[in-house]
Amino acid sequence: xxxxxxxxxxxxxxxxxxxxxxxxxxxxxxxxxxxxxxxxxxxxxxxxxxxxxxxxxxxxxxxxxxxxxxxxxxxxxxxxxxxxxxxxxxxxxxxxxxxxxxxxxxxxxxxxxxxxxxxxxxxxxxxxxxxxxxxxxxxxxxxxxxxxxxxxxxxxxxxxxxxxxxxxxxxxxxxxxxxxxxxxxx
Amino acid sequence: xxxxxxxxxxxxxxxxxxxxxxxxxxxxxxxxxxxxxxxxxxxxxxxxxxxxxxxxxxxxxxxxxxxxxxxxxxxxxxxxxxxxxxxxxxxxxxxxxxxxxxxxxxxxxxxxxxxxxxxxxxxxxxxxxxxxxxxxxxxxxxxxxxxxxxxxxxxxxxxxxxxxxxxxxxxxxxxxxxxxxxxxxx
DNA sequence: AGACTAGTGTTCCACTTAGGAATAGACGAG
DNA sequence: CTCGTCTATTCCTAAGTGGAACACTAGTCT
Numbered sequence: 001x002x003x004x005x006x007x008x009x010x011x012x013x014x015x016x017x018x019x020x021x022x023x024x025x026x027x028x029x030x031x032x033x034x035x036x037x038x039x040x041x042x043x044x045x046x047x048x049x050x051x052x053x054x055x056x057x058x059x060x061x062x063x064x065x066x067x068x069x070x071x072x073x074x075x076x077x078x079x080x081x082x083x084x085x086x087x088x089x090x091x092x093x094x095x096x097x098x099x100x101x102x103x104x105x106x107x108x109x110x111x112x113x114x115x116x117x118x119x120x121x122x123x124x125x126x127x128x129x130x131x132x133x134x135x136x137x138x139x140x141x142x143x144x145x146x147x148x149x150x151x152x153x154x155x156x157x158x159x160x161x162x163x164x165x166x167x168x169x170x171x172x173x174x175x176x177x178x179x180x181x182x183x184x185x186x
Numbered sequence: 187x188x189x190x191x192x193x194x195x196x197x198x199x200x201x202x203x204x205x206x207x208x209x210x211x212x213x214x215x216x217x218x219x220x221x222x223x224x225x226x227x228x229x230x231x232x233x234x235x236x237x238x239x240x241x242x243x244x245x246x247x248x249x250x251x252x253x254x255x256x257x258x259x260x261x262x263x264x265x266x267x268x269x270x271x272x273x274x275x276x277x278x279x280x281x282x283x284x285x286x287x288x289x290x291x292x293x294x295x296x297x298x299x300x301x302x303x304x305x306x307x308x309x310x311x312x313x314x315x316x317x318x319x320x321x322x323x324x325x326x327x328x329x330x331x332x333x334x335x336x337x338x339x340x341x342x343x344x345x346x347x348x349x350x351x352x353x354x355x356x357x358x359x360x361x362x363x364x365x366x367x368x369x370x371x372x
Numbered sequence: 373a374g375a376c377t378a379g380t381g382t383t384c385c386a387c388t389t390a391g392g393a394a395t396a397g398a399c400g401a402g
Numbered sequence: 403c404t405c406g407t408c409t410a411t412t413c414c415t416a417a418g419t420g421g422a423a424c425a426c427t428a429g430t431c432t
Binding site for chain 1: 193197200203225226228229230231269272273276277281282283284285286287288289290291292293294295296297298299300304308311312315319336337339341342343345346349350352353356357360364367368371
């Protein structure tokens with residue numbers, strides 16, 4: 001069967017597996033996009049709206065989600081075929097290594113093209129952006145409290161969120177240090 | 187003028203600014219791909235071959251690099267227009283925030299779908315992959331020694347490489363900790 | 373009441389990027 | 403003198419982006 005879907009498909013499909021207390025999750029494309037923006041974006045991507053809808057039709061075509069019309073619009077929920085496709089993917093495919101697209105690092109690399117004050121200003125702005133992102137992730141983390149103990153629904157999401165928070169905290173330290181080093185170079 | 191190029195164009199263009207001791211750098215598409223694989227991949231992307239050649243023709247069209255045929259094939263070097271386009275881009279465009287695509291984090295998020303031993307195995311494999319990547323970056327860092335002092339050619343590349351090494355070291359700690367936490371959950 | 377903003381829900385299109393395969397010459401090893 | 407590997411390049415397709423367009427709902431301002 002065609003389980004050869006891009007990672008983003010499985011990522012979106014996976015979001016359907018965090019059932020509310022009352023059964024499996026059903027979401028419209030719009031809602032799925034909100035969920036992805038709130039969570040996936042920190043360590044995967046924030047897919048475009050058009051992408052979300054395209055994924056949903058593809059997943060529906062393959063029977064991994066099932067659409068149904070209700071007063072909210074077209075809502076989708078994961079099927080048992082979808083759940084088992086996810087499990088197979090988790091168990092049997094290679095994760096691959098992470099890809100980081102870091103415009104600040106890229107521009108720091110090319111620091112010899114501008115004067116140090118430009119680079120320093122960029123790094124200081126980045127510290128602020130970092131704080132804003134961290135804030136957003138703190139909110140996500142807080143929203144998981146209450147169901148984040150070892151066998152509860154949000155155990156794994158909370159592990160990932162903690163990882164992200166650590167990541168932001170450490171990046172802050174590194175940038176502080178870089179600012180110090182570049183300042184001294186002067 | 188059309189300075190509205192994607193970041194990857196500027197990233198590749200930027201690689202031409204690290205002149206060897208004897209003047210500006212001239213590279214074939216193939217060589218440029220090697221350089222990108224060795225350096226850019228750690229904090230931007232490893233563009234596909236096809237992408238590299240497409241970029242080079244576009245940059246040449248706009249006069250930012252100039253092609254010339256020699257015995258190696260078609261080689262390109264940066265023009266003064268290219269250099270100033272880069273500088274303008276560095277000074278005047280918004281960097282934007284970083285995007286991380288981390289398959290391990292994504293799969294950890296969905297940890298409730300498989301048993302803990304699968305997740306643990308994945309994390310342990312990731313530690314090894316991390317060490318391999320770190321090793322590759324260590325080599326890059328070593329290759330910069332000798333020209334990495336405050337005003338030398340590889341000052342900025344070495345700052346970025348140090349950042350990357352810190353990043354890998356810290357991720358290692360986080361993964362170790364996650365393994366410990368998941369092990370205890372059992 | 374009427375106008376106006378903001379949020380929800382969805383589709384379409386054009387464009388860019390990414391990945392892989394295919395091709396081809398050159399070069400050294402067996 | 404053939405095989406594999408490195409260099410160099412092109413082509414095709416899939417994946418992903420961004421913006422425009424459209425429609426419907428609900429609340430706010432005047």
